Amino acid sequence: MTRLKSESIYLQMEIEEIFQDKSIKLKGKVAILGAGLLDNALSLQLLLEYADRQNAVDKATCIEAIEYATKRVPTIANGILWSYVTVALKDNEPRVKWESAKTIGNIVKLFPDQLVQTVANLLKNTRDSGTVVRWATAYALAEIIKLKTNQNDFLIPEVELLCELEEDNGVKKKYQDALKKIKK
Secondary structure (H helix, E strand, C coil): HHHHHHHHHHEEEEEEHHHCHHHHHHHHHHHHHHHHHHHHCCHHHHHHHHHCCCCCHHHHHHHHHHHHHHHHHHHHCEEEEHHHHHHHHCCCCCCHHHHHHHHHHHHHHHCCCCCHHHHHHHHHCCCCCCCCHHHHHHHHHHHHCCCCCHHHHHHHHHHHHHHHCCHHHHHHHHHHHHHHHHHH
């Protein structure tokens, strides 16, 4: 037990050092942390615990590192991460919202039976003033639609309406592409 606790403290200090090092740019921090997750040098649980204690910018960077890793290997995700990013969709910080939505889009195939709250939180972000938040939300909703779960009974008409109302072509295209794929 003591060994595990000391390893955890060491890794937390290592994460802190990455964030404190001003010579490492944001994308570098994301890549280092993401690579740590992918090669099992960094625990997903530890990074989430660290993120929870940070300011909005550093929290978003932690989630972006998770998005980076789950884009490459979605199966590193677990139920704790799913719950975390579902709740993070309600954060005030736009970058936390969009990195959480992108992570959801990456891992949704692993959680097809846990969509109700996630979809509800995503739908709230479809009317966000930030284009990037709406784009990432559209990405996540499109991935959910492609799963063809019972959520589609409600979600498809909602997305069709969003498609009509959306003014940004990039966001609209995400919705249109998903609708085309399910109608094939």
